Amino acid sequence: MSFGPVSPGDHPVIAEGIISRGAWALIEDKFSDFAKKTLANVVHFVINDCIPAAEVYEAQISKDPSTRWKVVPPVIEELKAKAKSLGLWNLFLSKKHYPDVGSPLTNLEYAVMAEVTGRGGHFASEALNCSAPDTGNMEVLAKYGNEEQKKQWLTPLLNGEIRSAFAMTERFIASSDATNIKTDIRQEGDEIVINGHKWWISGAGDPRCKLHILMGKSDPNNSSPHKQQSIVLIPADTPGIRVVRAMQVFGYDDAPEGHCEIIYENVRVPLKNLVKGWGCGFEIIQGRLGPGRIHHCMRSIGTAEAALDRMLTRATDTRKRTFGKALYEHGTIVADIAKSRMQIDQARLLVLSAANMIDRSNAKGAMRDIGMSKVVVPTMALEVVDRSMQAHGAEGICQDTPLAAAYAGLRTLRYADGPDEVHIQQIGKQELKRAKLLWERQESVEKKSQKHLSNAGIKPRSHL
Template identity: 50%
Template structure:
């Protein structure tokens, strides 16, 4: 593995950094002001449209879309993505992580749409791609991924109880989901729903299927927004409780084959996990920057905070941690490019365990250094902390990845 970024990556990094400095960071207070004046907190502030138009104009659009799956025009400037590898995308995602509520959405690289687009590109039918993937790639609509349920331990996907039952030329979807990211956004037009088509099947990993459910289908009820440590995450479209009450959709809405849902979920989550970790490093970098600025500007007990030994330790430890995490993420991205997601299985789990845990600690130190300001709305640290802490649960809790990783390590000795 070459540690240097190639010329294409360096070019995009320079352009993206300039875009962040000139457009994204100045738009943060603007977005907050506009949202305060909206009729609904879930409506999208006008500045998002301006950012998206500028990102498209500058060619900073769909940078995440690594595997083009033969889509026409891919990677040549006229297609849906930039044609980058995971290794090329990693440092770009890190940059957008410095403003995680604006930059990913502005560049059409925000979850859960990214995972849903990859899923449809890999497993969707031509009709499904035409109806849903193309407008998602154009940024015309948003989407949601409905798997987690309140009544079962959803970290084990075999526990999912939502039913997807074949009735003639339709499927009937019945179940209750929650923490469905993006579902509160009015632009969310479709759900990818995980449920069981064969609840009595012998193989518990062949009981689940995935199906497309348009938001406006009768029986779909977006019941309420779920807060995350008190935050509603407006810019990502919230995290909703959604009820599917006898929802009927055409049989053609099934993604792949019956019983393929578990395998599709695993394929979807690999890239999603590394994207989160890439952005988390950017969040940590912003925390370090805020710590350093605060440390040189404030005085306590007769000397600058920057001269306090404990503050120096926090900053030094944060820098060492970020450099370690970045190398592990880059190695994982490189392995995904060279040996595939399955070959990078151990590393994907390792970064998912290590990155959120370590970044939460860095953000916690940054909050402490800012005192009362650190837990307030005047700095981004509290909201960044909530987002990072949540990622110790999202895409699988730490303990699930630790269990799987330990089993893989032990297997060679058994």
């Protein structure tokens, strides 16, 4: 619920306690009337429809290994139909960047909406057709795809009729450095032939997955290490694609979407399936990963808020008493609640700043802010979820709450879309670039200081 008294005219984002009144005051004037109305509808839809359906969704995932990867929980299609009828669809695509297919929302406006969906687990985002990896793949097609590619793949993705996978990470190499990618892409006549071994390919296990967008090495001898890669579109039923297994994260396989190990053996597709052109792979993935990183951060804020909400209800459950006290009467619990509140609010402002920078420039111009968010937010959310798990005792690490699954997902984000170390290194290098100007400023200040001391008849440092 809200973070304080609620007035009749308060927006649902305040009344339902999504963000604090202070945070909303900072950004409210940047929200259009359409965005405010859409945000209100997202709040109501997630709270009243998605969150209550969470247990049904989990129950409808088949436990039978023979059907686990073939059955999609029916409730998600029901939620998608309702969201679409409410106009809560493809909200992540901003018309500013994608005028022909986008929604009239800025990244800042969508940031708060994504946070709301993060409270409802990954399937709440899917209900609005705003879930990874489809979001990034739609952006690739919208930004770099030709008209034929858009018609064949983007349109059904936008309609929520199919799902997709992005095949980039590989076994046996350090994929955090994408120049290491070994999957071979070569042209033979009017065909492209692909051979490689990928893993952690999210969405590839889904029976609705009809497209793999794959990054491989097409020109290994190019003098520029960032011109050696290309992106190709591969229909999921193309001969030569072998899904080896679904990978697990702390025991979770995330069926039916999954994160799969895949071997591509002499996979052949038409030359027209090349995206943009040969050697454009790095340019495309940078355009794809920037927005995707911030979307993950937005949803993670919501996940952290949901974990804190659970901690609050657990701490105030009068049936749970230790050493003669309710949990909230113990100082350590109160301190953990306070730390969580402060960390979430700090991280949110960083994410909103990054989203605003994307709107003011573009993803490339906001890379510093995006990188900081990508490091800070998952780490923060993990700490908040961990505290909530601790407050729940053994219940917090079992299947009876969503906390353990949330922890597994958030821990994965410290690798996904670039590990922490890569972002930290980039941020540090950007900071070091400021040193030259700082030295110049310091020297200027020292010269002026010497002049002031001389004019005052004071010997340098004699007053110290």
